[in-house]
Each structure stands twice: as structure tokens, then as C-alpha cells.
Amino acid sequence: MTVTSKLRPISRRIDALSPTNSSTLTRLERLLGRTTTHPRGSLVSEVGAVQTRPQVIVEGWMQRTNLLQDGRQQVLGHLLPGDFVNFSLHPAVPSLTNVECVTDVVLADATELREHIAAVGPDDPVASAVLLLMGIDEAITMNSIVRLTRQSAYERLAHLLLDLHDRLAVAGLVEDDRFELPLTQQALGEALGLSVVHLNRVLMQLRKDGSLDRTGRTITLLEPERLRRRVDHTAPRYRLPAPFPAGCASISARSAQFATL
Amino acid sequence: MTVTSKLRPISRRIDALSPTNSSTLTRLERLLGRTTTHPRGSLVSEVGAVQTRPQVIVEGWMQRTNLLQDGRQQVLGHLLPGDFVNFSLHPAVPSLTNVECVTDVVLADATELREHIAAVGPDDPVASAVLLLMGIDEAITMNSIVRLTRQSAYERLAHLLLDLHDRLAVAGLVEDDRFELPLTQQALGEALGLSVVHLNRVLMQLRKDGSLDRTGRTITLLEPERLRRRVDHTAPRYRLPAPFPAGCASISARSAQFATL
DNA sequence: CGGGGAATTGATCTCAGTCAACGGTTGTGG
DNA sequence: CCACAACCGTTGACTGAGATCAATTCCCCG
Numbered sequence: 001m002t003v004t005s006k007l008r009p010i011s012r013r014i015d016a017l018s019p020t021n022s023s024t025l026t027r028l029e030r031l032l033g034r035t036t037t038h039p040r041g042s043l044v045s046e047v048g049a050v051q052t053r054p055q056v057i058v059e060g061w062m063q064r065t066n067l068l069q070d071g072r073q074q075v076l077g078h079l080l081p082g083d084f085v086n087f088s089l090h091p092a093v094p095s096l097t098n099v100e101c102v103t104d105v106v107l108a109d110a111t112e113l114r115e116h117i118a119a120v121g122p123d124d125p126v127a128s129a130v131l132l133l134m135g136i137d138e139a140i141t142m143n144s145i146v147r148l149t150r151q152s153a154y155e156r157l158a159h160l161l162l163d164l165h166d167r168l169a170v171a172g173l174v175e176d177d178r179f180e181l182p183l184t185q186q187a188l189g190e191a192l193g194l195s196v197v198h199l200n201r202v203l204m205q206l207r208k209d210g211s212l213d214r215t216g217r218t219i220t221l222l223e224p225e226r227l228r229r230r231v232d233h234t235a236p237r238y239r240l241p242a243p244f245p246a247g248c249a250s251i252s253a254r255s256a257q258f259a260t261l
Numbered sequence: 262m263t264v265t266s267k268l269r270p271i272s273r274r275i276d277a278l279s280p281t282n283s284s285t286l287t288r289l290e291r292l293l294g295r296t297t298t299h300p301r302g303s304l305v306s307e308v309g310a311v312q313t314r315p316q317v318i319v320e321g322w323m324q325r326t327n328l329l330q331d332g333r334q335q336v337l338g339h340l341l342p343g344d345f346v347n348f349s350l351h352p353a354v355p356s357l358t359n360v361e362c363v364t365d366v367v368l369a370d371a372t373e374l375r376e377h378i379a380a381v382g383p384d385d386p387v388a389s390a391v392l393l394l395m396g397i398d399e400a401i402t403m404n405s406i407v408r409l410t411r412q413s414a415y416e417r418l419a420h421l422l423l424d425l426h427d428r429l430a431v432a433g434l435v436e437d438d439r440f441e442l443p444l445t446q447q448a449l450g451e452a453l454g455l456s457v458v459h460l461n462r463v464l465m466q467l468r469k470d471g472s473l474d475r476t477g478r479t480i481t482l483l484e485p486e487r488l489r490r491r492v493d494h495t496a497p498r499y500r501l502p503a504p505f506p507a508g509c510a511s512i513s514a515r516s517a518q519f520a521t522l
Numbered sequence: 523c524g525g526g527g528a529a530t531t532g533a534t535c536t537c538a539g540t541c542a543a544c545g546g547t548t549g550t551g552g
Numbered sequence: 553c554c555a556c557a558a559c560c561g562t563t564g565a566c567t568g569a570g571a572t573c574a575a576t577t578c579c580c581c582g
Contacts, residue, residue, distance in 0.1 A: 049370050066364065067408055069493045074410045076403060089350070089383055090392035092502045094498065110574060122350055122379050133353035141402055142337060142357050146327055148409035149454040151571085153538070189562065193410040199540050232330045237309075412539090414570070424577050444526065461530060 007106070008032075009082030010056050013125040014129045016170045016238055017053065017136070018141050023124045031116050031126070032056060033109030038101050045086055045095045054087040060105030061182050063191075064097040071094060078102075078164065078183075082171040084137065087185045088119055101180045102251040136142035139236035151232060155204045158211065159205070165221055170238045178220040222235045264273040269293075269369070270343030270432040271317050273358065275390045277431045277499055278397070284384045287496050290378050292387070293317060294370030298364050305346065306356045312347040315375050321366030324452070335451035338405060339363075339425065339444075343432040345398065347370065357474045364443045391445040397441060400497035409454060414463045417453045419472065426482055431499045437482040 007015070010032075011025045038044055044062065045051060062079040076097050079085060085142055085259045086095055087110060117127040140163065147159040164181070168174045183191075190198040206212040213220040221227065228235075268276065271293075281440050296319055299305055305323065306312060307521045323340040340346060347356055348371060378388040401424065408420040424444070429435045444452075450460040467473040472488045474481040482488065489496075 057292075066401075066403075068411070074407060076406050076410070088392070088396055090389065090396060091383060093393065093396045097402050098398075118383050124354060128351065131349070132354065135351060135354045135357075137348055138541090139357050141406070145337050145402070145405060145409065146335060148327070148406065149337070149452070151454060151537090186560080191410075193412060195539050196561085197540080197563090204562080412569090445526080446530095456571055457528090458530085458572080462570090465530080 002033070007172075008056075009080075009173070010027065010058075010133075012135075012172045013082040013170050013238075017129065017132055018239065020125070020129065024129065026091070027127070028126050029109075031113040033112055035106050035108045038105045039042055040104050043098060043100045044105075045099045047096065048094050048097050050092050050094050050253070051086040051088075054086075054094070054110040055085045055107040056110050056113075057081050057083050057085060058106040058108050062099055062105055063102055063187070064099055065190075066097055074193075075187060077141065078191070080164070080167050080171060081173065086177055087114065087134070089114065102187070104176055119125040136238065143234075143236055150232075153192070153194050153198055154205060156194070157188070157199065157248050158206065158227055158231040159200050159233050160188070160192060161206075161212070161219065162219065162224060162228055162231070162235070164240065165224060166235045168237060175222055176220070177222070178218060180217050181219045184219055263482050268433075269317075269319055270434070271319075271394075273433045274394060274431050274499075278390065278393055279500065281386070281390065285390070289374070289387050290392070292371070292374040294373055296367050296369045296371050299366045299368065301362055304359060304361045305368070305465040306360045307368075308359050309355050309359065311355050312349075313353070315371040315486065316346045316368040317348075317371050317374075318342050318344050318346060318403040319369050322363040323361055323366055324363055325361055326446070326451075327358055334451055335449060336455075338402065339452070341425070341428050341432060342434065345395070348375065348395070352371075352377065363448070370492040392443045396500065397497055398495050404495070404497055411493075414453070414455050414459055415466060417455070418449070418460065418463050419467065419488055419492040420452060421491070422473070422480065423448070423485060423489055423496070426485060427499065437481070438483070438485055439479060441478050442480045443478055 001238075007025065008029060011029060014020055014028065015025060038060075047066070058081055059081055061081075062083075062085065064079065066074045066076055068074065073209060078112055079099065081222040083109065085099055091114070113126075113130065117124075117130055120127050122128055122131055144160075147156050147163075150156060150159070161181075165174060165177065168179045173179055185199050185203065186196050188194075188203075189196045193200065194202070203214075204210070207214065210222055213222060227233075265289075268286065272290060275281055275289065276286060296378075308327070318340055320342055322342075323339040323346065325340065327335045327337055329335065334344060336505075339418070340360065346360055346368065352375070367405075374387075374391065375510075378391055381388050383389055383392055389511055404424055407422075408417050408424070411417065421473060422442075426435060427440065429440045434440055446460050447457050447462065449455075450457045453460065454465070464475075465475070468475065474483060488494075
């Protein structure tokens, strides 16, 4: 299965993870319920509210946010097409953060998918794929901790842009290292713990360095791999290695790593 | 079940989450395998290495770390007694980070526990409890993103100490707001993205403010709730609210929140 | 009783925050 | 179709939190 042009982003992510036969993807998509659309700016879930409906983003960007006492807002993470929203195997956990729409967003209900995974074991191909995706979501979160703990503003911004680039690429939304970035500089600053003014300066810096080009909301990373080396970015492992040869129990830790993007 | 004195930290965490009948806890403990001990400083898992053995910390502190190219080390998170190590429902995911022992550590094997959870649905009380714990781990991670994105060094440090305090309290390791903190100032700095020198200054500041007392590795938070308000800290929800009245489908979002610690 | 890591303190410098102003774009209503 | 408002991006000047460099001092531990 590699003709992914018509697939939903979630299927593309799974197919990218390890080439999956099309019947699995078809089954996956059948487990997704009806879609709903949500206007830019709307709040889809609120911190503490118990979540009844796990969902998947079909289209659009969302972000997880947190409101501080003093009124400032923090952005804790970005949710892109193919990402889960409020997806947990436990049927009734409260949301950890607010989740709001950055753009107009189309969501698909994933209740049936969750139930299916709970019912079958982790050997089922659909369940296995989804569990792996959940692991990748965790890797993405870890990467953002890496980014925030690392100090320079330049590195932080580059690191975030590389992350978004890679994630969008897996969802099929990057062409020639070019993608839509529907975030204001304000929002980028809130995600990186930087002031708008400084964020702007660092962004200009990236442009002057020839790492970045921007026209409207369209961002082009000019030499992503050079930049990646420069800021020591490691992509989450979006692809699995080729399946192990049968009966290979003692594969070395080294070669058993996930392949990088 | 509230006589928790002899229980392993994992059971205490679960019992704290929502009072659990003792047979569930007994079953849980029976699903934990033999224990192993690991000396201070040793590396228990390495980034990228496929994990075969999920484990639970019985005793000691660990931390998840990441090595930067330039040789600096980042601390991405702390693992305390009762926390899972490399626990994922998928049987073969690569570790996202290094995991190393801060102190001598005792781990219990959780392979059987994982298999049990995969086999039964999320309605099983043991599975349900563990899934909730996994959700809490996620909340802890979110809290550390909040901490790192929020700016002042003072707030960050206080925020981290409050987090550790609360987590240890749930594991039964805090008495009168006093607990052991086996971390060097170097390590604290690495976890907060601060230089040792500055971390030291902020720590003195906290002492002068009367928020903190320190003797050797023992930390006492003098007025945790005042400090919590001061730095806008929200504890992860370690306790569930009382069970819903039967058949109560339309409980309001507000009252359906988890109770705070 | 030395030796080495950890904690503490001082001096200096720089990155990034804050305040403030101004240009560009969008969108909305008259 | 124009005018105004609101928001976003950009730039300058100034300030301050926190990094870096460099010494001590304090504990453990062998």
C-alpha cells in the first residue's frame, strides 16, 4: 500500500510507519465515525472536562493550551492532521489541557476505533498500528521537552519548525520542504516561551541564514538537513525498520532501532 | 483498602487514585515479577533500544535523559517509586530516552501485568487502574512542559519541587512535607534548563523566602500551599472523585473533574 | 587527613524581555 | 468603493534575568 493520495492523514501516518496492507487501512477507516467541523478559534475540549469522544484530525491544526493565572496563555503542543484528540484507552479520563482550533478543523469520531482496540489484543494489525502511533505521540512530546530545555531561542525555533515539518511530511502535507504554517508569531512565541518581539528577530535570523523562506503562511525549509545538524534535532521515529527476519530473537539493540525519517 | 503501610508504591498510587478493594491490589502485585537491583549511575535503557521488559520502580529514583551533541546532558523527567519504566501496551517499542539510576534502584518486572491488560478489556479493575496511572504519567509530562514554558527560574524550580513533593506524597514517601531529594544541583539545573550557578541562587532565594528548608538531601516545603499559589502550580489529579451516582449520564463538565490532591 | 565532587559566592557579559512606535494587511461597515 | 479599525509583523532603545568564568568553601569518603 503506497498509493496514499486519497487517504486520510491518519492512514498515511500508519502507512508511513510501516508499509501496511490496504485491507488494514480500509478496516481502520471503517472504524472512524462521522466527521464534524469546528471553526477557527473554537475550544474543542476544556481542561478537566471528562472526554467522551476520542477523535482524529482529518483536516486543520489545533493546539493544546493552558491558561496561567496572570492571563497569559501557554501553548503546550500542536495537533496536526492524523493526530488523535482526547484519545485514551481508558473510556473516561479528563482532558489534561484545553484543545482549541487554530484553523477550521474537521474531526472524525474515533469511539469505535477505541472500542475495537480495547476488544482485540495488541496483535491485531489495526490495534498494533494505533498503539505505535500513540508511542510516537509520546516521542513528539518528549521532543518538545528537549526543545524547551535546550536554551537558545534560535535552536528552539528551528527545532520546532523541523518537528512540524517532519510530522506534516508524514501526513502528506509537505512538498519540496514547503508547508503551511497557520500560526501567528504570537502563538509560536507562546509555544516556545519566547516574547513575540524576540521570536520575530530569531525568525528573521533564520531567513538571513538562508535556512528559511516565508511567503504569507507558507514556510519553506531551504536546507532542512543542514539545519537539523546545526541545532541537533532528532526526528521522532516515524518509520519502522523492515520487519525482523523470522525467528530472530537476538537482534542487537543497535540494529533494532527504529529508522529515522 | 487504606492500610497502605506495607504496600509497594505502585499499589499506593493506585489506592490513592481511588480507594480500591484489597483483592484488586493483591491481584496487581501478583502480576509483578521478580525484582532486580541496579546501582546508582547505571543505565537501564538506552534511547532507541527496543524494550522487552516493562518494569515498575519499587524503590529509588531514576531519570530520563538525553545527550546533546556538544556533550551537555538534559534531564527530561524523573521516575519515582511506583512509576512505570518502559511500559507500553505495544510489546516492542524502542525507548524514547535513556533511563538511568539516580540512586540505587529496585525494579519489578511488569511483563505479566502488561499481558494481563492486553488480554482483558479496560473494564477489568486492574487494567482500568493501570490505564488511569498511564494517563497521570501523561499529566506529569504536561506539567513539566508547563513548567519549562513558564519563564522565571524561581517559578520553575518551585514548580518542580511541588510536583515531586506531590508525587512522592502519593507514593507514601513524604512526611510533614519533608522528603528526600537525591538530586545534585547540577541535575536539577539540567532538568530545568538552568545553569548550576543560577539554580543555586534561586534555591537560596527559596530558603530566604521561608518556602524551603534543606538539611543534607532532605527537603522540607514549609508552606507548600502558599508556594503553590505563588507560582500557579496545579497538581496532577492523583485522586479520582467519588464514583458517580448510578445512571448519572449528564453530570456537568465542571463537577466531573478529577479532584485535586 | 588528604582529595574530589558538590555547594556557594563574586564579577562580568549577553541573550532575551519590555516598552514603544510604525507599516502592512485584512475585513467590515458606511 | 472607501475609510476605519484591528491585528499582525517589523524595528529601535533600553533593561534585566540568567549564563559564563573564576575562586573558595564545604562535605563526604576512602
